[in-house]
Amino acid sequence: MAVTDFVPNEVRTRFTLRHVLVGSMIVVGGLMLVGSFSFVREAYLFPRFAAIVTIIGSVLLLVQNYLPERLNRAISSSVDVFGETEKELSESVGSDREESADEASSDTGQTAPTQFMTLLLLGFALCSYLVGMLWTIPIFIATYAWRFDITRKRTALLALVGFGIGLAFQLVLDIPIDTGLIFEMVTSRW
């Protein structure tokens, strides 16, 4: 049973990723505001100012729907300095967008591409740190190709191109991306 099963439906529909994003900004802003009290005058002025604006703005965005109508409108309003005609024209371009793969995958029960990509990227970073980025690139590309139904031949080609990019960076910029933490641990023990 998932944790979200215990959350009432009403709360679940109101609590979205937007709230997570705004909430994260409040948490980061709050921690950095508290941290700024340990700095000398020249150093605290700027982060404290930025943290206060971030927190106030984020809180307003978080509680915006519970504010009086007038205030709510003031928060969501945007200034259009370039007139309505340009706006209407720009909205008419590309209005017939295809169904997104995220929407499509919710029907098939597959992991949504955006969630998959998020996990894949975090996995790429972790794996690169442990075994070396150069060796992780083909695995990363193969995993991506598997999820997005790319043929084996094309997967091999993409992996080769990716490995080539990594190798070129290593040679041109002289960065050691062929070793990771595990390699270093093993060599230091020997």
Next chain:
Amino acid sequence: MVTFGSLFQALEVVFSWPTLGWLLIGTIIGIVIGAIPGLGPNLGMAVLLPLTFRLNGIDAIIFLICIYLGSVYGGSVPAILVNTPGTAGAAATTLDGYPMARLGRAKEALVVSATSSAIGGILAGITIILISPLLVAVVLLFGSPEYFLVALFGLSLIAVVSKGSMVKGLTVGAFGLLISTVGYPIATGSPRYTLGIIELYDGISFVAVLIGVFAVGEMIKLSAEEGSIARENFDLGGPIMPGFRIVLSNTRTLLKSSFIGGIVGAIPGSGASISNFVAYVEALRSDEDSESYGEGNPRGVMASEGANNATVFGALIPTLSFGIPGSGSTAILLGGLLMHGIRPGPALFAENLYITHSIFIGLLVASVFILLVGLAFLPRLVYFTKIDTNYLIPIVLTLSIVGAIGLRNNWIDVLTVIVFGIVGFYMREFDFPIIAFVLGVVLGPIAEENLVRSLQISGGSLDIFWSSPLSILLILLTVASILSPAFQQSRGDATD
């Protein structure tokens, strides 16, 4: 009067080897990136920025700016052939470009687009070079307090003109400023928010943030969309002269569009995505045959394409003079400038004026390249509109992440690219103006340095910020831009 000494020096730089080679390569890469729907100048510049490490400063900047200019033109190719603008700056081109292609005039539309882009850019470039002495005079009036105030004004204006609510813009702009405070501040000697991690002492690299937001975030978004493959085929045979003749017989439309593009480009937060519509609407309004717009009128293509390339030139004015980028692409360019030790501001208009002139002359030459490459490889450009973006995503991501470690050989940069790629994706999803966040990160150190320096000059007194007429004007402009939504709303209420 134009400073001829620096102009000749700039000509020498631009026409030397390998600068000219980088200029051509940048323009071609830009055209290809622009022609692939879903990519664009921000992504191309962000991904290739780390690769410019080994180039000298001027070569790197010319390479990056040519990618920008090339992709703004390249965006018109899919706009005309498959009704999908390659970049936001070519959105208005679809309105008449695609109907022209459907009427069997695809080649004519592409020739009109290449010629208008080139001439529009050249006109804007020459105008800016001619008025550069005036810019020099204005820029030299600015000291540390004025630079701090102009950075604040830029942030407030960007928050206002960007898509989405102003509160969202100001909030993410401030969040960006906050992120930029990690590490050793330039003005004071003590580290901030480093959590004892040595890798954080150098701060969060804003180039890594830019790669994350513009490349990784964009790829996550693209992965959720169906792979865009153009299936339509058009006959691209026949002569190119009819397209030329159309442009040359409508010089008024082209002049006006180029002028609009240059002006709109100079407004922070606007850019080609706005200028092409403003120029299109103006062409439609002033044309006797306005009924034919939207049905395949080549003047519609001319207006949009003449404006969007001119915007690139206009956007460089606030970037080079005050360090305030007008768009995402100029934010990356600013990153490139700082990465190569070229600081925007008075120096670029005084002892280093030749660098500024080199950039503009480089763009003028790139505009000519656009015309030549655009016409010579016109039938080949169609292939790029047919590339399935699903194949590009893993390659772009690989370039982004390997590029991140290449920045400073620091794993924090890899984490920054990934985290801000994800954050950038969700900011875009929930209509937060991403440009305000990016500019917060980019402008943060510049604003803080000038704030602290001003306070050191004044002995801690805030009076320094309203001691000159220029400072007072900047404060008034900032207050007006922040209060403008409230004014607009109350005016709307009164009208209702």
